[in-house]
Amino acid sequence: MNSSTFPPVSWTGIDDVVIVGGGLAGLFCALKLSPRPVTVLAAAPIGQGASSAWAQGGIAAAVSEGDTAESHLSDTLAAGAGLVDERIARMMVEEGPARIDDLLAYGVPFDRDLEGRLALSREAAHSTRRVVRVRGDMAGRAIMEALIAAVRQTPSIRVMEGYVVEDLVSEGRYIAGVVARPDAGRATQRVTFPARAVVLCTGGIGHLYRVTTNPFEARGGGMGMAARAGAVIADAEFVQFHPTAIDVGRDPAPLATEALRGDGATLVDRDGHRFMLDLHPDGELAPRDIVARGIFRQVQSGKGAFLDCTRAVGARFPEIFPTVYGYCKEAGIDPVHDPIPVVPAVHYHMGGILTDAQGRTSLDGLWAAGEVTSTGAHGANRLASNSLLEAVVFAARIAEDIQGLLPTPKLNDWGGLSEESDDVFTIEDSPPLKRLRAIMSDKVGVVRERGALVAAIREIAELQAAGNRLRFANIVATAKLIAVAALKREESRGSHYRSDFPETAPGRPSRSYLTLQDADAVIRDIAG
Incomplete structure (x- = not known):
C-alpha cells in the first residue's frame, strides 16, 4: 500500500463507491466519477498488474477524415461472427472519438503525423487504418502512465494498493461491499469495505492457461467471484488466442x-x-x-x-x-x-460477467467494465484494439449511471476487520493452479472436442472438491464456466473451435448465458 495515494487528513470515512482493479477501466471510471469520492482497490501497484499496460497495438476509433463509425461497426460485426450485439457495438464505436479526446486531455501522447493529425495503424480485420497508437507498440503503457498521473493528482480518488479482493458482500439481492486481503494478499486478516456501488474491473482469465500474454493477476478471480454471488455469465466459451x-x-x-x-x-x-x-x-x-x-x-x-x-x-x-x-x-x-x-x-476473453449498456450486472449494486465483462460488443471474436475502446466507453457510462442513480455521495464507516484466513498469497503458482492451467491448455484450448471437454470438466470438479481456499474457488469457478460453455456450444464460431463440430451452425446464432448453478447441473449430468 502506498501511503502517498491517500487523500488529505480531512477524509472522514470510506466513500460509497468502491472500484476493484487498477487497470484502464478502473482508473478511467474513477476519473470520470471525480470529484465524487471513490476508493480504488488494486492487488498490485496501479499499472503493474493490469493487461492494459501491456497492450501494444493501441485503441481503435474512427477518428480519421476518411473513416466512419459505420465502417468501424461493420468491421466489428464481421469479426464477431454473428454474435455481436449491434446496439451495444454501435454505441461503443460512436462514443469512441470522444473517449480518445478524454485520453488526450489526460495527457496520453498519441503519435501524430507531420501535420499534427493522429497517426493511425491498421490491424487484422480492420478495413482501414484506425488504431491510435504511441511509439508504434507502446500504447498501453503510455495510456496507463498518463491515467496514473491523473489519478495521483485527483484528491477525490483514494487508491489502496496491495488489496486483493476475494469476496462480495451480499445483503439480500444487493451487493453491499467487498472483502479484501491487505499486504498484496499475504495478510491473514481480511478487511471489509462497505459500498453502495461496487465496480468490478478485475481483468481477464489468461493465467488460467499455460501460455498467455496476460499478467499473473489475470486469473479470472473477478468473474468467478461474481458468479459465486449469483451473477449471470455470458459467452464464457469465447477465449481469444493471440496468434503471435x-x-x-x-x-x-x-x-x-x-x-x-x-x-x-x-x-x-x-x-x-x-x-x-x-x-x-x-x-x-x-x-x-x-x-x-x-x-x-x-x-x-x-x-x-x-x-x-x-x-x-x-x-x-x-x-x-x-x-x-x-x-x-x-x-x-x-x-x-x-x-x-x-x-x-x-490473450483476451470475450466472455465474462453479463452487463447492459450502462455496465450494470444482473446483481443490484454491482457494475463491471473491461475484460471481466461480456457486453456483447465483441461477439465470438474481438476485433483488434477494440478492447481498450470498450474499457473506456463503459467505464465512462458506469460513472454517469452511478451519478444518476446515487447523486449524493455517502461516506460509510470503515467496515473493519473480517475473519482471519490462512489462504495466503504466493507469487508462484500453487500445485492445484499448475494442474488447472495444464487442464485448460490441453483440453479447453485452441482446438476443442467433446471427449477432452468432458474430461476437463471432471478434473476441474475434482480440483474444486479438493480445495477449500476462497481465492482458488473463484478461479476454479471461472474455469468451470468456460469449459461447460465450450461443451454446450456444439459448433465452431469465432474463437471457439470444435474439431467434432467444425462447421458454424445454421440459423440465427445465440449468445450463451450461464450461472454457476447451471454449470453444476451439467457436471451432475456428466457424473450421473
Whole structure:
C-alpha cells in the first residue's frame, strides 16, 4: 500500500463507491466519477498488474477524415461472427472519438503525423487504418502512465494498493461491499469495505492457461467471484488466442504486436513457406482465430511458425517497435535479420460477467467494465484494439449511471476487520493452479472436442472438491464456466473451435448465458 495515494487528513470515512482493479477501466471510471469520492482497490501497484499496460497495438476509433463509425461497426460485426450485439457495438464505436479526446486531455501522447493529425495503424480485420497508437507498440503503457498521473493528482480518488479482493458482500439481492486481503494478499486478516456501488474491473482469465500474454493477476478471480454471488455469465466459451506470442518459454509470453503484420510482416514455416495464404485470402491479416489455428497446426505438425519482419520492417525495427525489439533481443533473437518464433497464447476473453449498456450486472449494486465483462460488443471474436475502446466507453457510462442513480455521495464507516484466513498469497503458482492451467491448455484450448471437454470438466470438479481456499474457488469457478460453455456450444464460431463440430451452425446464432448453478447441473449430468 502506498501511503502517498491517500487523500488529505480531512477524509472522514470510506466513500460509497468502491472500484476493484487498477487497470484502464478502473482508473478511467474513477476519473470520470471525480470529484465524487471513490476508493480504488488494486492487488498490485496501479499499472503493474493490469493487461492494459501491456497492450501494444493501441485503441481503435474512427477518428480519421476518411473513416466512419459505420465502417468501424461493420468491421466489428464481421469479426464477431454473428454474435455481436449491434446496439451495444454501435454505441461503443460512436462514443469512441470522444473517449480518445478524454485520453488526450489526460495527457496520453498519441503519435501524430507531420501535420499534427493522429497517426493511425491498421490491424487484422480492420478495413482501414484506425488504431491510435504511441511509439508504434507502446500504447498501453503510455495510456496507463498518463491515467496514473491523473489519478495521483485527483484528491477525490483514494487508491489502496496491495488489496486483493476475494469476496462480495451480499445483503439480500444487493451487493453491499467487498472483502479484501491487505499486504498484496499475504495478510491473514481480511478487511471489509462497505459500498453502495461496487465496480468490478478485475481483468481477464489468461493465467488460467499455460501460455498467455496476460499478467499473473489475470486469473479470472473477478468473474468467478461474481458468479459465486449469483451473477449471470455470458459467452464464457469465447477465449481469444493471440496468434503471435514470442515462443521463448517465458511466462507470461511476450507479444509480437499485430501491427507488425499490419506493416507487412509475414508468417512462414521452417522452409520459408508463407502458410497463411493457403488458409485465408487475407493471409496474415485474417481474423485472429483463423491465424491462431493456422499457427497452432504448424507448431503441432513440427513445421514451426515464424514471423518474418526482415523485409517489411528490417532496420527500422528498433525505432518503430521498440518493445517487441527488446523482447527479441532479451531472448537472443535479432528480428532485423532473423524470423521470430511464434505460438498462439491466450490473450483476451470475450466472455465474462453479463452487463447492459450502462455496465450494470444482473446483481443490484454491482457494475463491471473491461475484460471481466461480456457486453456483447465483441461477439465470438474481438476485433483488434477494440478492447481498450470498450474499457473506456463503459467505464465512462458506469460513472454517469452511478451519478444518476446515487447523486449524493455517502461516506460509510470503515467496515473493519473480517475473519482471519490462512489462504495466503504466493507469487508462484500453487500445485492445484499448475494442474488447472495444464487442464485448460490441453483440453479447453485452441482446438476443442467433446471427449477432452468432458474430461476437463471432471478434473476441474475434482480440483474444486479438493480445495477449500476462497481465492482458488473463484478461479476454479471461472474455469468451470468456460469449459461447460465450450461443451454446450456444439459448433465452431469465432474463437471457439470444435474439431467434432467444425462447421458454424445454421440459423440465427445465440449468445450463451450461464450461472454457476447451471454449470453444476451439467457436471451432475456428466457424473450421473
